[in-house]
Amino acid sequence: MGASHPEQELSLYDRSLLLDLDFSRSPAKFSPPISAANPGEPWMKVRPLQSGDFHRGFLQILSQLTSVGDVSLAQYLNRFAQMRASGDYYVTVIVDSRYDKIIGSATLVLEHKFIHGCSVRGRLEDVVVDDTYRGKQLGKLIVVTVSLLAQRLGCYKMSLDCKDKLIPFYKSIGYVLEPGNSNTMNIRYEQSNSISANRTAANEPPEIIDPS
Numbered sequence: 207m208g209a210s211h212p213e214q215e216l217s218l219y220d221r222s223l224l225l226d227l228d229f230s231r232s233p234a235k236f237s238p239p240i241s242a243a244n245p246g247e248p249w250m251k252v253r254p255l256q257s258g259d260f261h262r263g264f265l266q267i268l269s270q271l272t273s274v275g276d277v278s279l280a281q282y283l284n285r286f287a288q289m290r291a292s293g294d295y296y297v298t299v300i301v302d303s304r305y306d307k308i309i310g311s312a313t314l315v316l317e318h319k320f321i322h323g324c325s326v327r328g329r330l331e332d333v334v335v336d337d338t339y340r341g342k343q344l345g346k347l348i349v350v351t352v353s354l355l356a357q358r359l360g361c362y363k364m365s366l367d368c369k370d371k372l373i374p375f376y377k378s379i380g381y382v383l384e385p386g387n388s389n390t391m392n393i394r395y396e397q398s399n400s401i402s403a404n405r406t407a408a409n410e411p412p413e414i415i416d417p418s
């Protein structure tokens with residue numbers, strides 16, 4: 207596993223944003239204390255998603271959360287480049303450097319608004335920890351990391367959708383069910399006739415493919 211030229215890899219966002227996050231601002235309790243800068247083990251790193259993470263099992267770990275589908279390297283790199291160019295996607299991963307493998311991930315998406323004086327809201331998406339590493343505070347570590355990042359980036363609030371059984375997990379990190387305002391509603395669409403379904407990796411713009 208691992209990319210052959212990691213020094214040429216692109217980072218989704220500026221890694222230095224993670225180094226001075228103040229974990230004492232989070233209501234989450236860590237025992238022993240850990241942070242994004244010091245995750246507790248020398249072989250563990252918390253960092254932005256990189257262009258080479260396709261080869262480090264990033265999509266495989268997402269498949270422990272939901273269906274990923276048959277995503278090619280070209281599709282991964284195109285999506286990575288789109289997210290990077292937008293500046294609104296903070297996909298953050300935990301790496302086990304002993305095996306050069308992704309073991310956890312969470313995404314902060316920034317939603318730009320006109321309301322509240324052109325404010326920015328954070329959305330917490332796609333939280334997952336590799337099943338062989340669960341129960342070791344890594345879920346809390348990655349969620350607190352992106353939640354503090356949202357605060358650092360000026361979000362006025364951060365929201366998430368989750369299954370009922372995970373409510374205690376998110377409550378322990380400071381998320382609350384707001385009375386009268388805690389419903390998730392969805393409408394699901396057939397993908398077959400959508401514009402994006404017809405935009406395959408082959409006919410997407412080739413110039414945004416990263417060389418690494």
Ligand SMILES: CC(=O)SCCNC(=O)CCNC(=O)[C@H](O)C(C)(C)COP(=O)(O)OP(=O)(O)OC[C@H]1O[C@@H](n2cnc3c(N)ncnc32)[C@H](O)[C@@H]1OP(=O)(O)O
Pocket residue numbers: 270271330331332333334335336339340341342343344345346347366367368369371372374375378
């Ligand atoms: C916004 C979203 O993306 S929601 C989707 C969340 N992701 C998933 O459901 C994917 C599958 N599940 C996972 O990847 C993991 O179980 C995670 C990310 C939910 C938790 O990761 P872990 O590394 O095991 O969590 P961690 O060790 O930090 O546990 C923190 C606390 O939450 C509790 N907890 C963890 N998972 C669960 C769970 N499934 N149900 C209830 N409590 C839980 C732990 O007991 C622990 O409690 P403690 O602090 O009192 O000891």
